[in-house]
Amino acid sequence: MVDSELAPDDTIDTENELPENELDEDDHLRPEFIRAVLDAVAAGNDEEARALVGPLHPADIADLFELTPQPDRAALARAVAELLDGDVFAEMNDYVREDLIDALSPTEVADLAAELDTDDAVAIIEDMDEDEQRAVLRALDPDDRAAIEEALSYPEESAGRLMQRELIAVPEHWTVGDVMAYLRGAQELTTDFWEVFVVDPQHKPVGTCALSWILRTPEWVSVADVMQREQTLIPVDMDQEEVALRFQKYALISAAVVDGAGRLVGMITVDDIVHIIQQEAGEDVLRLSGAGEGDINEPIRFTVRTRLTWLVVNLGTAMFAASVVGLFQDTIARFALLAVLMPIVSGMGGNAGTQTLAVVVRALATNQLTSSNTVRMIVREFRIAAANGLSLGLLIGVGTYVVFGNRDLSLVIALAMVINNLVAGLAGVIVPVTLDRFRIDPAVSSAVFVTTMTDTMGFFAFLGLASLWGLGA
Template structure:
């Protein structure tokens, strides 16, 4: 809508040219509790910690009371474990469902495990089904059963149905609260219906139109309804071509669908094509962020990589990849051992060999990061793998040649021209190998239905380390440096 449509019934709404002295563009951003990145200031967190330590619950309450629920959740995450329980008990009536829904999974799990089953059930009943499911799926089975037993039968059935879908599928994550109406209704009839209902979802962005078998036949954004006269039939306003999310679809694919088609919400259907729930973009946003951010963690073998993950779990996730890396490092060592005699004769080989391996490792990691990202975004498919590989080979040749000239010249000057030639050649071979491995390792994982990010770097580094040592030491022997 252009500038001239904005004013309505009142010309005074036109832009005033006098700046407002007392203007506070955003009271959250300007808040004295928040820093310029919209996170809680250290001084504020310290003040809460001091009040907690002094046992001054009134002061704690006064400090926390003005915060947005999302910031209360952040505050809980920033505190030490024992301070969290203390804080929660000082602000019980501020611990709303919004706070619980915003908490980090690990922090929520830890806090819920500290509470009795009926208290958890009380919180779960306040939450929307999808948030309640998140709360309960974290608990161990015994606690889950205890909490479910405390719930209202209606809520229990809704949550059990959600839990019957696999984790990280649309059926598990969807909200069971949505608005669905029959096709023949008019816009006026729909508005009257909505005004009469007292149990509508808090927020909804579209109205689903269903047939008699509860199959979606169309969808209508609220803005279309608002601008249509009362007597028009909804079937004349709705869009018939809509994106439906199968309940068994993985959350990663759901997130890509929302991104690709720019969705705000979407209907979720079961195997029979019946409308069973909706996914809204505010939930999908968390999934997008999680899925996009986890690749860096997975590539390095850091598992979930959440700073709130218990140390035991972080250790077990990471050490397995370090042990795998130990295995791959042994291979590189064996290759060096093959050339032990050459190294004994010319110790410069031992001095220079890590350079070839290190640059190869970095070049491989670069290509791998690009490939993993392209696969995750569905940009790299069977149709263009060949073209992307060719592209990466050209970049690798340029990179390899540049580094080879630099390192070759320096080595020739310090050691000997022959050794300079050997290291330059080895460098080109290794950077090209790195480019190949950086594309082919994640693509191979993908084709084997494995996550292409998981510890790809362990494999790529194994290849570049081994090739680096082999090419350099092998060429040195073959070309008669020693």
Template sequence: MSQDADTSPAEAPELEESNLDEAHRLRHEFVESVLERLDAADDEGVRELVEQLHPADIADLFEQVDRERRGPLAAAVRDLLDGEVLSEMNDFVREGLVDELDNVQVADLASNLDTDDAVAIIEDMEAEDQREVLRALDPDDRAAIEEALAYPEETAGRVMQRELVSVYENMMVGDVIDFLRDSQDMTMEFWEIFVVDARHHPVGTCALSWILRTPRNFAIADVMKREQMLIPVDMDQEEVALRFQKYGLISAAVVDSDGRLVGMITVDDIVDIIAEEAGEDILRLSGAGEGDINEPVKDAYRSRVRWLVANLGTALVASFIISLFGAAIEEMVALAVLMPIVASIGGNAGTQTMAVAVRALAINELTRSNTWRTIRHELAVAIFNGATIAVLIGIGAALVFGNPMLGGVIAAAMLINIVIAGLAGVFVPVTLERMGQDPAVASSVFVTMITDSIGFLAFLGLAVASGLVG
């Protein structure tokens, strides 16, 4: 596969200042101008405006217009709608557009992309359409994409590029330079060469700058860097991103189960993965599913409603605890007034600790080696936070209701709930992670249930135990 050099950011056409705002987003006025010409069936006018844009901005344009207008817009700028534009698009928008293109067009677009970008376009198509697209591709391109599709989603094998440059370790620098000049099928963009042995196992890497500055009669094995990070083909993409982040990698070789070089991953792909994984974790914490504004309403409903149902179940637990103290609440209305404060503050404290723990687990900062140190740290923070909030709410309640005993009860309940919230915010994600579950998915439901239940139980229970109410 080849990548069109004309679409690289360095060669992007100069944009009129009126097209983009200071944050490099398409201006509302520009989008409206495109839509006005589109509604007037002025396809040539639409094309004149859109052809000024970089492929990433064309993708943004499609994401900003209504679903009903994306088809006509695609028809108006069909010759500009190349593979790079599709690879930059939001997944839901791209799927809708691909459905409107015939399979030969999709195959033509895919053939001009790196394998990882081509896979991103083809992988979500219906099985029959996918087979037709693959049949329309050149044999080499088809084999590369089929191999990528055979790997599980979100693994190194699915996101790696097959387009790389490798040379044998017994070659001289002069031979390598001649090879780079004479090869016609080589990828056009690369900055690192992988050195392999006779079994095609990677043994080192060599930057282009080193080759250019080394005499021709030196062996490439004497120039290369032998230490390198090898990525197993079945490694999860999030773990790959952590390796890049930890070791400051620009690119890394991907090897199969036999240790043979099969591809590479570059930092530009990792940037997308980091953004995607970070967004997924935040959305999972809130139970918002894909959380994409372009997601179909039915899909968004299905992904979100199940967590609302789960929250309903946990809320019933807290309601049951309240019902046990119904007589006490009837006797002192102030208890009903103050209960939401205890639950709300405890819930916020638990959410803070849970967010810290989930992030630490995601980036491998929280491990088995430092779990107890982390728990002690968060417990100390919770005690200080709890004491501060307890003093404030205790004094406030005593003054407002003229009842020092009530102030002491809510202060003690607040301290207990915030400390429990801090412990739950760590224990719940860590326990889920130890059980092989994603802590970002279910942690919030359990932490909320714990903080609400403990908050009500501590507050109402202390009110009864202290003799504040009968």
């Protein structure tokens, strides 16, 4: 039996106890269904495994491989090999796909890539080693090879990598009838499209026609009369995050991609943008925490290396903050309560800074925060920090007085709380904005700087005020 790691239950008799439904109410594959498939594979009953997996959508087949333990994936792939087409690989997690691709020959990978649109084929090939890439490209048809090589020449995470070359483009002197005849008669056209692009003799886009317009317009009408001339054009070197923002802002279903000369070279569709939005949103959250990609299928050595790097950086900043405490060790020795209370000030400042930082990084990522409203954002966060600082300072001051009965200590910690919240609010805006101005991803490095500033200022404000106040003297 294959160890499915799904439950300690005994092996399911796949011939008599097949699950009634593959998916649960959340559209996730049921554990008992996965066990049934893996038990069939372990028993050498490939026909039963294919019968179970065959009705699944390509995305669900991809999920099945992701939910299967890594040692068992090769056996599952051999059992259902005839179901592993390009659409399944296109939906698959990157790390899982790499595991399976490594077991295929260059010719088999080329056959998969030939089934897909250019953007999906590039996604399969781009992460391969250079030698493997060349072998796969040699096995492709010349036209497919040229399209994929051109896509690989563009920067990663750019519109050029994201776009597909398969599109419908017609000249503006055609009539709607000409377009309809072309769509019906040409055998090699792409089958998935929502609009027809209209181009001039230099192949530059001059307009677009939605399919609904073409279907509802008399055949004798000229395309130039029915097309929409205003359209959103995507430069081929635009970052995919900016592409996603344009789709969101203008509610696009698809958009033309143009090269440096303004010629139509591809199109991007909304199904690709959904993946980009999810990917970029997840990346920013994980980068703020220093957790790397956060993919549960990522090899452990990569995860350890990424997390350990940022933990070492944080260790250095923590030692710097501790050195500030060392400046006031005599004051702490005279009044031990300071050591009890000072983590509260630094901790609350860190939390406040993280809140502001998360808001600002999101605003930068979605283009809500620009050079025109940066000052307004700083003022806004300063006011919020002042209100929060005064509220928290009052609460901690009253609480300290109630517990310890020391008026001076209560005033010192209240003032320190206000000061550190103000620092946290300003740092949470200024640090990511400054990094963004220098073309440094604020989601990657901001948290370290903000945490260092709030910890250092929290200790310095609290212990410094205590020393000036003469606590413990």
